[in-house]
Amino acid sequence: xxxFNALMHGFALAITPANLLWCxxxxxxxxxxxVLPGIGPAVAVxxxxxxxxxxxxxxxxxxxxxxxxxxxxxxxxxxxxLNTPGETASMVTxxxxxxxxxxxxxxxxxxxxxxxxxxxxxxxxxxVTLFAPYVADxxxxxxxxxxxxxxxxxxxxxxxxxxxSTLRGxxxxxxxxxxxxxxxxxxxxxxxxxxxIPELLDGIEIVLVAVGLFAVAEVLYAVLYEGRVxxxxxxxxxxHMTARDWKRSIPAWLRGTAIGAxxxxxxxxxxxxxxxxxxxxxxxxxxxPRDKAEFGSTGAxxxxxxxxxxxxxxxxxALIPLLTLGIPTSxxxxxxxxxxxxxxxxxxxxxxxxxxxxVWALIASLYIGNVMxxxxxxxxxxxxxxxxxxxxxxxxxxxxxxxxxxxxGMRQSxxxxxxxxxxxxxxxxxxxxxxPTAPVVVGMILGPLAEAQLRNAMxxxxxSAMVFLQRPMSIALIVVxxxxxxxxxxxxxxxxxxxxxxxx
Amino acid sequence: MSxxxxxxxxxxxxxxxxxxxxxxxPTWPQLLVGIGVLLTGLGLAWGAVGxxxxxGYGGVGPNFLPWLVAVVLTVCGGWMxxxxxxxxxxxxxDPPGARHGNWTGFVWVSxxxxxxxxxxxxxxxxxxxxxxxxxxxxxxxxxxxxxAAGRPRTWLVxxxxxxxxxxxxxxxFTKFLAINLPGLTASGWL
Numbered sequence: 001x002x003x004f005n006a007l008m009h010g011f012a013l014a015i016t017p018a019n020l021l022w023c024x025x026x027x028x029x030x031x032x033x034x035v036l037p038g039i040g041p042a043v044a045v046x047x048x049x050x051x052x053x054x055x056x057x058x059x060x061x062x063x064x065x066x067x068x069x070x071x072x073x074x075x076x077x078x079x080x081x082l083n084t085p086g087e088t089a090s091m092v093t094x095x096x097x098x099x100x101x102x103x104x105x106x107x108x109x110x111x112x113x114x115x116x117x118x119x120x121x122x123x124x125x126x127x128v129t130l131f132a133p134y135v136a137d138x139x140x141x142x143x144x145x146x147x148x149x150x151x152x153x154x155x156x157x158x159x160x161x162x163x164x165s166t167l168r169g170x171x172x173x174x175x176x177x178x179x180x181x182x183x184x185x186x187x188x189x190x191x192x193x194x195x196x197i198p199e200l201l202d203g204i205e206i207v208l209v210a211v212g213l214f215a216v217a218e219v220l221y222a223v224l225y226e227g228r229v230x231x232x233x234x235x236x237x238x239x240h241m242t243a244r245d246w247k248r249s250i251p252a253w254l255r256g257t258a259i260g261a262x263x264x265x266x267x268x269x270x271x272x273x274x275x276x277x278x279x280x281x282x283x284x285x286x287x288x289p290r291d292k293a294e295f296g297s298t299g300a301x302x303x304x305x306x307x308x309x310x311x312x313x314x315x316x317x318a319l320i321p322l323l324t325l326g327i328p329t330s331x332x333x334x335x336x337x338x339x340x341x342x343x344x345x346x347x348x349x350x351x352x353x354x355x356x357x358x359v360w361a362l363i364a365s366l367y368i369g370n371v372m373x374x375x376x377x378x379x380x381x382x383x384x385x386x387x388x389x390x391x392x393x394x395x396x397x398x399x400x401x402x403x404x405x406x407x408x409g410m411r412q413s414x415x416x417x418x419x420x421x422x423x424x425x426x427x428x429x430x431x432x433x434x435x436p437t438a439p440v441v442v443g444m445i446l447g448p449l450a451e452a453q454l455r456n457a458m459x460x461x462x463x464s465a466m467v468f469l470q471r472p473m474s475i476a477l478i479v480v481x482x483x484x485x486x487x488x489x490x491x492x493x494x495x496x497x498x499x500x501x502x503x504x
Numbered sequence: 505m506s507x508x509x510x511x512x513x514x515x516x517x518x519x520x521x522x523x524x525x526x527x528x529x530p531t532w533p534q535l536l537v538g539i540g541v542l543l544t545g546l547g548l549a550w551g552a553v554g555x556x557x558x559x560g561y562g563g564v565g566p567n568f569l570p571w572l573v574a575v576v577l578t579v580c581g582g583w584m585x586x587x588x589x590x591x592x593x594x595x596x597x598d599p600p601g602a603r604h605g606n607w608t609g610f611v612w613v614s615x616x617x618x619x620x621x622x623x624x625x626x627x628x629x630x631x632x633x634x635x636x637x638x639x640x641x642x643x644x645x646x647x648x649x650x651x652a653a654g655r656p657r658t659w660l661v662x663x664x665x666x667x668x669x670x671x672x673x674x675x676x677f678t679k680f681l682a683i684n685l686p687g688l689t690a691s692g693w694l
Contacts, residue, residue, distance in 0.1 A: 054682040164595045167587070171541055171580040178548055178573045185566040188558065192570060193551050216617065219640065223609040225601030227647030393644035397616075398669050400640050401633045404620060405673060408629075409683040417621030421614070432599045433537050451569045455562045463563030 010360025023365050026063040027372045030070020035078050035384045038218045041071035042331035046210035047406030052342040058358050062365040068332050069369050072312050073377045076113040081234050092275040096303030101234035103298040111241045112249045112301050113308040114377040118370050120257040120309035124316035125366045135324040139349035144456035145468050149477035151450040154267045154327050156481050159439040168435045176443025179204050199415045206338040207410045212420045213437050215403040217427020219396045249305040256309030264317025267327040271314045278310035323347050331438050334445040534588035542581025549574035612643025628688030630670045637666035
């Protein structure tokens with residue numbers, strides 16, 4: 001009953017009028033940035049990070065969580081209505097969603113994705129509520145060697161496993177780690193890579209990197225290469241699901257949630273694998289030949305319902321490693337971690353004891369936010385679709401104004417704006433040559449933390465790296481890291497061999 | 505990680521690059537990227553020389569991570585150069601969008617961003633951002649091939665739009681959220 005009581009306290013804090021308003025504004029803003037091309041939740045939260053200087057902690061975390069969440073709802077609207085592959089999270093939704101929309105069933109696709117998001121988000125929030133405290137209890141027992149290994153696991157998955165090329169993923173990760181090195185070393189207090197520039201003593205702000213890599217790079221990339229790309233838009237039909245749609249959607253939502261939630265819980269990150277798995281599962285499980293024929297032709301509703309639910313379940317469950325271990329597994333959670341740090345709080349097992357009211361208000365706000373988003377996205381979807389009418393030049397130029405607020409507002413330095421431009425150029429090169437960006441942000445945020453854990457662990461081992469091999473949990477994690485590195489490659493080699501054997 | 509079905513889905517969608525590449529992509533830009541990564545690694549190594557190695561009890565000092573990063577980036581850079589010289593980056597997807605960059609538009613947007621950085625403390629947030637918006641939107645219009653971009657009427661519309669976005673943003677963030685943004689006057693309204 002402890003959890004129930006704590007959650008009720010959380011609700012009491014979250015439903016104060018001011019916090020409800022923050023939640024609503026966050027959800028609305030999140031939906032808007034999800035709908036708008038060229039700007040996502042990571043960059044929206046990053047641009048608004050300066051408000052952490054003035055706004056109360058609980059309010060701003062509720063606000064950011066609303067953006068984080070809302071963007072998932074809004075993103076599916078765009079991927080269904082616009083014939084452009086969006087971010088990876090909604091790419092799978094787009095596959096069937098687009099086809100449904102083209103055959104005049106955009107409304108049903110939008111409805112199943114909004115309701116599916118709600119169902120999956122709520123179930124995953126229940127999972128967060130029930131399990132996060134236990135994970136936190138368990139995590140208290142972890143020492144620096146285990147933490148370091150967990151972070152190593154996050155680095156490995158985000159750079160070596162999720163991207164297409166391990167080499168470019170590694171390069172991106174180490175660029176992020178290098179950026180994290182700039183400034184005062186947190187243990188010895190000496191400056192690293194400061195080069196006599198006083199602005200660099202404080203390190204490079206995560207806002208700058210996120211806004212530069214995502215917003216500024218997006219605008220520069222758009223003007224360079226995408227000026228003449230024309231998006232075609234599908235027509236919105238009445239947002240309504242037939243009884244048969246419901247019958248097909250409900251099991252898909254539940255399966256999607258069951259696939260997505262575990263992926264969010266492990267510090268591995270990425271929505272690409274669970275959404276794709278869900279899509280593959282739905283395609284395999286469909287029995288009715290009529291429904292089966294819809295896959296890839298007129299668009300099957302299961303192919304939207306499942307991946308969309310998996311996406312939201314993953315994203316919500318990703319709050320468990322963030323809150324209990326302090327390990328972000330995506331761009332947006334990395335920046336949420338930055339928001340906590342701005343308040344001088346390090347998410348981790350102590351968060352549930354030291355900042356219990358904040359955590360529970362945040363979790364309660366997820367329940368409330370899900371309801372708000374369902375309302376915002378079902379009856380009012382037509383309103384958001386209008387955002388797609390904003391012409392690209394004005395939209396992208398407008399984004400630069402907000403980018404300036406985020407970058408300058410953080411520490412009032414014009415130097416940062418020059419740096420922002422430089423990071424934007426880096427982002428353009430990264431995009432052009434297919435480098436993943438998430439490793440940069442995760443590396444930058446997690447790098448200093450991992451370094452501290454490594455040095456503490458080595459101190460515990462009195463200078464010997466054997467400390468990592470002397471503790472069962474640490475060894476287990478080393479095995480997991482190695483498995484994550486080796487297994488996919490081994491499978492690939494085996495598959496190729498089998499193909500060759502079959503061909504010979 | 506590539507998913508054949510996902511890739512197929514991507515190809516099926518209505519989104520097509522404007523000018524699909526004829527033949528292969530040149531690899532010299534990849535070579536430059538590789539050299540850039542290599543030089544970054546070497547530069548970081550040069551910077552790491554000056555960082556103390558005082559490790560205390562741990563055996564791992566403040567210079568450990570910088571050296572690790574420097575070495576790994578140097579190796580990555582070398583590897584990329586090798587890949588670029590032996591047929592190009594592996595598992596590379598064709599970049600989205602056009603084959604050749606629109607550098608005129610790029611210069612406009614860059615000018616907007618850099619002038620904003622240079623002027624924001626002198627002429628205040630509102631005017632500096634409106635200028636940035638104006639130059640950026642002009643560049644983006646040109647990149648999109650809008651023939652009306654250079655007309656006086658479009659300029660006027662863009663100036664007004666820039667001010668109409670920048671001013672409320674300035675007021676919202678400074679008055680309601682108490683974020684410090686530079687004003688032109690001390691009153692805080694402009």
